[in-house]
Amino acid sequence: QATSAPAPVAQTQAAKPAAAAAADESAPWPTTTGTINFGSRTTSISGDGARYERYRDMSDGLFVEGFRFATERRGWVFDTLADHVGRRDQRYSGSAVLPGRFKVWGQWDQIPMLMSRTTQTLFTSTTPGVLQLDDAVQASVQAQATAAGQGVALANAVTNARQVELSSRRHIFEGGAQYIGHTGLTLTSSVRHVNRDGQIPFGGSFGHSNVVETMAPVKHQLSDIDTSAEYAQGNLLVRGGYDGSWFHNDVTSLTFDNPWRLTDIGSAGSRGRTSLPPSNSFMSVNGMLSYRLPHRSRATLYGSLGSLRDAGDPLLPFTVNTALPVVPLDRATTDGHASTSSINASFSSRPTKMVDVDVRFRTYDYNNRTPEFRIVQRVGYDNAVSVVSPAGETEPFGLTRSTFDADVRLTPVRIVSAGIGFTRNVEDRTHRIFEQTRENVVRVTADSVTGRWFTMRTKFEHGERRGEGSVSEIAAELSAIGEQPGMRHFDIASRNRNRITVTAAATPLNVLSFDVSAAAGKDDFIESEFGLRDNQHRVYGAGVELSPTDEIGGGVSYSLERYTALSRSRQANPGVQFTDPSRNWATDSLDRSGSWTGHAEWLQIKRKLDVNLFGDLSRSRGLYRYITGPVVDRTLPEEAVVPTTLPQPTQLPLVRSELSRVNLDVVYALTARWGLGTSFGVERYRVSDFTLDSQAISRVDLPGALLLGYQYLPYTAKTFWVRAIYRY
């Protein structure tokens, strides 16, 4: 199951190693097959070991992994699998299949998420969801009259901070069964249960000047049931299904002590309390009817109805601060409820070898029926009661999305095709500045596929999206919430989009293949005076693979991505600054990433030895350049162009990250069944990031903050495996 960096076990599985080749010759029709891969592993790490491991367990010691066992008994095929036995990322699965008739499968998988081993905290917890500080710490900080004094007191306290591992882990059980009847009926049912436990970093604030970073408990359970019945007979296929999903959070609130106060007062609380994700459920029924028509045509109709519900846990009171009066809640629970519906109708026809026609209509509706919740008072940060005037209400967001697609493609000669397509997308939303957007997209494709020797696919797409609504009403709505009237949320803003992609692959010789690809595009948000103004991308890729023999091969590929974006703002306080164009500024950002991947294999050297080498390198750069005043060539015609009155900003440093890996795997076939192997892997991460590296987070008690000290840290890790491989 390895991905871009094949673990040694995968190589022994899939690459027909020398031992396997020998076994093939002696037993070409095996009824029992499998491998087991075991040995010892050791890792030396300098730097951030947690980031090295992340979703895996790379601890030292004995390992058993890559266990595979398959056998046939009385027409049944049994498969079992075990990976990383006894480790935090272990996985076991099994299946029993009566081919063409019945199968049953199950899997237990654990996925760790290791974020940090160097984080520190002063908080302790004896009750889930309640984080406490030593009263003496709070008292010593509260006793200080000045912010500087509080900083010193907090600095003294953090010398006693305990180091904690910041991690969580998913425990996933899934299983299912499928019955395939003689009559064309297929019944499938699957269940999945996920337990996730651990802790994640979570912010908390006691106002703009006092923030904490805590560890929020994660105690989630997610249970899913999916069932479907499908009937296929002749040209007809009918399917019906039911999907149920229940999410339960054991801890739906987090209470955390205020490092700056021990006692509640009317302007500050000794504790803060916030909500954590609510328990909920989602259930849907769906059906599909598909019919194969004459002239290589097919019509398909799919529909689904769903219901999403909050579990009904009581809402938290406005505040946990005992010095504040109780603010009445509009109601006791969220009463969250939304219904969904979806229809997907498609018709696809290939009436002749020269003509392809595809038409699709799709509509999706998310109807949020959660009643509005009215607030006339609120308590921000558990600090003070404030009057909300005029009264505020929640905005239960809903949307309806309707999409019509039509494509026609002509293939005048066998190896060349050209197509044209059109998409009309209409989206109706509630509680957004544009309550409707309409987009028309035209695309042109030109492809050449000559079987194994050469393929090229090109596509150009032009789209125009427009938001519908009164500009003056939108401006008033935005101004009412303190936003610039010329701001447009980029996900719904009026936009012109152009995109082109080209991919080509050539195999001039049986042993040699090349591929190249390029993509470019630009989104121009044509009416956005503020917010994201435009973004562009350029992506290039190239690869070459060489396989002079079945036993020797290798390849290398490279991709380069370049994304730019211009986002505009106005640094302003309420009042005259709000309308002062001389306070305009912009961020011109550039993200650039280059990735190399290479591999080489030399298998069955003297029929005994397999050598695999893999490496990759991903190098990213991010630059955020501030521009004050108007931006040349990207200023809207109606925009006032005036010299800036803002002070010249000091530009941000470059963000850099680089991840590289090399893995060498060698397996020697002792016999047809036994092999000995060794692997050596080096992984290296380098980072420079102005928000999260060790310079940015130099200590946990930065001014006005008590943090966990979660950082981006570099590492170099070297792992050495020695293994024995047995093949059944």
Place this chain on the structure above:
Amino acid sequence: RAGSAAPVAGVEKPAPRQNSSQPIAAASSAAGAAYVGNAACLGCHDAQNKGYADHPHHQASDPRTPAAKQGCETCHGAGSKHADNPEEVHVLNNFKTMTPSQVSATCTECHNRGEHALWQGSAHEKRDLSCISCHSVHSAKSESGNLKEKTQTQVCAQCHRDKAAKLDRSGHMPLREGKMECSTCHTPHGSTNVRNLRKGDSIAEMCTSCHADKRGPFLWEHAPSRDGCVTCHDPHGSSNERMLVTKTPMLCQRCHVGTRHPSTIYDQALINTSVRVYARSCVTCHTNVHGSNHPSGQFFVR
């Protein structure tokens, strides 16, 4: 699975007439040819047999497999003319020289249920990909799925190299650790959802099928997160924390231009002094950015 149900060599059976409505006619074998059975094929094509022997196609007990029908000739067509004159290769269905539509038509004669029923008209089918663009019957390299490469990522990277490259960024989901695959989220054979997504009827429904803590419905909704998680996140990976498409606070400032702190220039002078820049940036205070059930959660603070 010793292939006992395969036709016996020398017992020739006439090839059935092709149903004119069946796409497989596009890849029909030579007129007048008869079935010769697997043994005749294997006399020369031993290399192909090695892959076939480990393949589900070889499960003769499954009545829908080639092994339960005409063996090799189920897909490649009746082979008597080729057997009589091995130089005549054009009389057989050679998948390497067939057009993509001919290949797909042949495979979907049997693979016509489940997600395969959505293949015709799917994004991949419309761009002239065929089953053998990704799969191999005779020389599969993957542990499952009979793929041409060892892993799904390698297969998908043949065209989607930029997506595969993103998996190697510091912010990623557990694909490179082998805990997920491209097909965890996508179904390449066609889908009723957008973007070939496997579950749900929208991007948000797909993402929240695992990240159900973000599912809501919330008292206070953050509309872009309901509209589509990809507004802020790149699910294939990024160099930013939490797979964000760009760093915070710049990401938030793409929409929030309001007075006071949202519109502040957070330049180098502030990076070590403002909590709105370092660490979790905006999300330090606006913790419940996906939606909040706190009655004071109007701005996703409490």
